[in-house]
Amino acid sequence: MKLELFVVLVAVTCATSKPLNKATTGKNKLLLVSFDGFRWDYDQDVETPHFDQLVVDGVKAKYITPPMLTMTSPSHFTTITGRWVEDHEVVHNMMFNTKTNLKVPHKKTLTRSEWWDNGALPLWITAQDQGLKTGSFFFPGGGANYSGQAVNQVVVEEAGHPDDNETEWRQNIDTVMSWFTEEDLDLVTLYYGEPDNVGHAKGPDHPRRIEIIEQIDRTIGYLREAISRHGLNDSLNVIITSDHGMTTVKKRPEVDEIILNKYLNLLQHASFEILDYGGFGILTPRPGQEQKVYDALSNAPNLTVYKKSEMPESFHLAKSERLPPIVVVADLGFNLNSRFIVYVNKGDHGYHNGEMDMKTIFRAFGPNFKRNFLTEPFDSIHIYPLMCKLLQIEPAPHNGSLAVTEDMLQYNGESEQTKVGQMCRSSSF
Numbered sequence: 525m526k527l528e529l530f531v532v533l534v535a536v537t538c539a540t541s542k543p544l545n546k547a548t549t550g551k552n553k554l555l556l557v558s559f560d561g562f563r564w565d566y567d568q569d570v571e572t573p574h575f576d577q578l579v580v581d582g583v584k585a586k587y588i589t590p591p592m593l594t595m596t597s598p599s600h601f602t603t604i605t606g607r608w609v610e611d612h613e614v615v616h617n618m619m620f621n622t623k624t625n626l627k628v629p630h631k632k633t634l635t636r637s638e639w640w641d642n643g644a645l646p647l648w649i650t651a652q653d654q655g656l657k658t659g660s661f662f663f664p665g666g667g668a669n670y671s672g673q674a675v676n677q678v679v680v681e682e683a684g685h686p687d688d689n690e691t692e693w694r695q696n697i698d699t700v701m702s703w704f705t706e707e708d709l710d711l712v713t714l715y716y717g718e719p720d721n722v723g724h725a726k727g728p729d730h731p732r733r734i735e736i737i738e739q740i741d742r743t744i745g746y747l748r749e750a751i752s753r754h755g756l757n758d759s760l761n762v763i764i765t766s767d768h769g770m771t772t773v774k775k776r777p778e779v780d781e782i783i784l785n786k787y788l789n790l791l792q793h794a795s796f797e798i799l800d801y802g803g804f805g806i807l808t809p810r811p812g813q814e815q816k817v818y819d820a821l822s823n824a825p826n827l828t829v830y831k832k833s834e835m836p837e838s839f840h841l842a843k844s845e846r847l848p849p850i851v852v853v854a855d856l857g858f859n860l861n862s863r864f865i866v867y868v869n870k871g872d873h874g875y876h877n878g879e880m881d882m883k884t885i886f887r888a889f890g891p892n893f894k895r896n897f898l899t900e901p902f903d904s905i906h907i908y909p910l911m912c913k914l915l916q917i918e919p920a921p922h923n924g925s926l927a928v929t930e931d932m933l934q935y936n937g938e939s940e941q942t943k944v945g946q947m948c949r950s951s952s953f
């Protein structure tokens with residue numbers, strides 16, 4: 525076991541001994557909601573009365589940082605496992621095999637267990653192993669089996685499913701509420717494909733993105749009303765988050781778009797590639813060609829080329845066995861193209877997780893969360909131990925730390941004075 529992981533596990537063990545404030549019978553339930561591609565500041569140029577009320581009634585982080593590889597499946601799986609991408613090995617939205625050249629599009633990966641089940645247990649399974657019942661509505665990874673075990677209640681999103689149907693959004697909330705009340709599930713993860721879809725199609729600055737944020741805000745209002753209607757106000761904790769942000773794609777004539785075949789004959793030097801997929805690209809050099817590929821691509825502007833083995837430790841990608849030997853990351857807003865400019869997106873992600881445009885949201889409310897509490901930014905990997913604490917289960921080995929997030933929880937015997945102090949401290953945002 526690596527030393528830092530050991531330290532983290534010790535910290536988690538110590539922290540979990542502290543009793544949560546809930547004194548009624550049984551454990552509280554937990555709902556994790558993800559709105560894909562919700563950039564951290566998307567609620568700042570829109571009227572969002574329900575999001576605003578969440579700040580009063582719960583916890584808000586100024587923003588949170590997704591793992592490096594700011595892409596839907598890798599980031600969601602870090603949230604639900606508490607593991608870095610190099611450990612859970614879901615290293616792309618597409619499932620691929622560099623030897624057979626297999627490439628499976630994102631939506632078709634959602635039930636392919638061989639892509640998700642690499643030894644890192646997601647929270648659903650760890651919770652079920654400890655006697656809880658769980659569900660996943662559209663959440664990435666929820667449709668796979670882990671060591672043969674499925675999530676108790678699963679709805680998987682199919683290819684071509686519309687992302688923005690507000691009526692369906694509400695029906696999905698009703699279904700999730702019935703899972704809690706009629707089937708007594710303890711943990712449910714609920715996923716929405718917006719505002720990612722509109723961010724890609726129209727760009728983050730388009731009026732349609734504003735409309736979708738208003739729609740999401742109304743959905744938050746509906747969720748809170750549904751929680752009340754089902755009598756879950758005192759027993760359901762809710763975390764609302766996302767997987768990454770979104771940035772405007774730079775296009776001609778402002779910039780020269782990156783076409784990698786100009787710098788390297790891809791067919792001649794690479795045996796596998798996924799390059800036409802936003803700002804993040806991977807390729808496998810033909811035998812003996814790694815240095816040549818590295819040197820040639822290093823000549824391309826607005827691009828950073830990494831040998832997997834030499835990637836910064838902060839990326840937490842180098843240990844991955846699945847990731848091909850060469851990884852390329854475009855500068856913010858630049859799309860990678862292999863041979864032709866085929867990419868039509870107005871907005872994209874997949875860029876360095878240090879970029880503010882890649883940061884995303886965290887909100888939480890419910891009986892175990894403080895009210896009117898604003899936290900400093902943190903890494904999304906720390907959501908996992910927080911969820912374990914809320915469900916009062918023993919975490920599987922993970923890379924997060926409860927110490928980062930436990931300030932937002934209410935513990936037994938905590939005075940109102942403490943809360944007032946924290947509210948004052950938070951007012952600097």
Ligand SMILES: [Zn+2]
Pocket residue numbers: 560561595596597720767768
């Ligand atoms: Zn996403």
